[in-house]
Amino acid sequence: MKPKERFLTALKCEIPDQVPIFDHLFSPNLQQAVLGYKSELYDGESIVKLADKLGVDSSWIPINGFCGTEEEVHTEGTEYTDEWGVKYKKNGWPIMAQMDTPIKDRSDWLNYKMPDANAPFRLKRITQAVNANEGETAVLCGFLGPFTMMSWYFMDLPNFSMAMFTDPDLVHEINEAYVKWVLELGKRAAKINGIDAIFISDDWGGTTAPLISPDHFTEFFIGPFGEMVQGLKSLGFPVIMHNDGRIWDMLDSLVDTGISAYNPVEKGAGMDLKKVKERYKGKLCLIGNVDNKITLVSGSVEDVIAETKECLEIGMPGGGYILSSDHSYHDDIPLENIYALIKTVKKYGKY
Numbered sequence: 001m002k003p004k005e006r007f008l009t010a011l012k013c014e015i016p017d018q019v020p021i022f023d024h025l026f027s028p029n030l031q032q033a034v035l036g037y038k039s040e041l042y043d044g045e046s047i048v049k050l051a052d053k054l055g056v057d058s059s060w061i062p063i064n065g066f067c068g069t070e071e072e073v074h075t076e077g078t079e080y081t082d083e084w085g086v087k088y089k090k091n092g093w094p095i096m097a098q099m100d101t102p103i104k105d106r107s108d109w110l111n112y113k114m115p116d117a118n119a120p121f122r123l124k125r126i127t128q129a130v131n132a133n134e135g136e137t138a139v140l141c142g143f144l145g146p147f148t149m150m151s152w153y154f155m156d157l158p159n160f161s162m163a164m165f166t167d168p169d170l171v172h173e174i175n176e177a178y179v180k181w182v183l184e185l186g187k188r189a190a191k192i193n194g195i196d197a198i199f200i201s202d203d204w205g206g207t208t209a210p211l212i213s214p215d216h217f218t219e220f221f222i223g224p225f226g227e228m229v230q231g232l233k234s235l236g237f238p239v240i241m242h243n244d245g246r247i248w249d250m251l252d253s254l255v256d257t258g259i260s261a262y263n264p265v266e267k268g269a270g271m272d273l274k275k276v277k278e279r280y281k282g283k284l285c286l287i288g289n290v291d292n293k294i295t296l297v298s299g300s301v302e303d304v305i306a307e308t309k310e311c312l313e314i315g316m317p318g319g320g321y322i323l324s325s326d327h328s329y330h331d332d333i334p335l336e337n338i339y340a341l342i343k344t345v346k347k348y349g350k351y
Helices: 003-011 030-036 043-055 106-110 123-129 146-154 157-166 167-188 214-221 223-232 246-258 275-280 301-315 334-350
Strands: 056-060 079-081 087-089 097-100 138-144 197-201 239-242 262-263 286-287
Touching: 003 138, 030 043, 030 223, 030 239, 030 334, 043 123, 056 123, 097 239, 106 167, 123 138, 123 334, 138 146, 138 167, 146 157, 146 167, 146 223, 146 246, 146 286, 157 167, 167 197, 214 223, 214 246, 223 239, 246 262, 275 301, 301 334
Parallel strands: 056 138, 138 197, 197 239, 239 262, 262 286
Antiparallel strands: 079 087, 087 097
């Protein structure tokens, strides 16, 4: 199978020729080692080339949030403000440090203008990725989810947490506007031949518990997230959700929204791959579970091989499993550990 076919087969909870590999390729050092250069920003063309050379079956290409647009980042100085009104400190890709957000209360929202979903540059990065995709990896179009946008982009977590009690309608109004924006942009993305799935990043959990109460997730975010999923699926896309942390309390509700896959099944947050696999067998593709905070960072090559084989033994049976770290390949991970993970999947992940 070609990488794209392999990935999409597993995404449908079917059995491919071998377990596909996914990961966020967040390591400029890895790019330098494999491609011979470091791109200044997270670059769509470079990422698909890196995935192809590494033997990773998919490429995640974001089209909003994350690190702003190239025009904004190339301003002088160490700080910039992106089109959403978020103030950043320039400290490298793909995710830069946010310093301030534009909405503190209703008065800010009344004066706020959403970015233009139809701006000419909006799909530039993913179009470049599709055009450069000679290795036929699965191209995943990355959006941010409503909770992440609310608590990191429109508002910050303290102001948003207060707004749930002091002005809950404000939270609902912002969610509604953002979902509308995503679905409008999704219609444009659907016209690009070569985008294979939508990848929604929306981290709801910390290491030990959800970031807000499960009841508040139900009240404010399950509905908008479900609307986003169903709207994007109606355009012909399978939808993958990236959701860090310990999210047992909301997982049933998230699966019920119609997502095709759940990533990263974070081992360090107590998300047990075996339990999740058993609970949603045949209904949900699982992506992840190799520990990228301990095993990949400070473990030996032998440790990485052992944990990768363990994940394969649990995730492989019956299909519906894509192996990845439980977050990303980043610069704290020794390159030999990344290579060991990939080689282990290629050797032991054949059906």
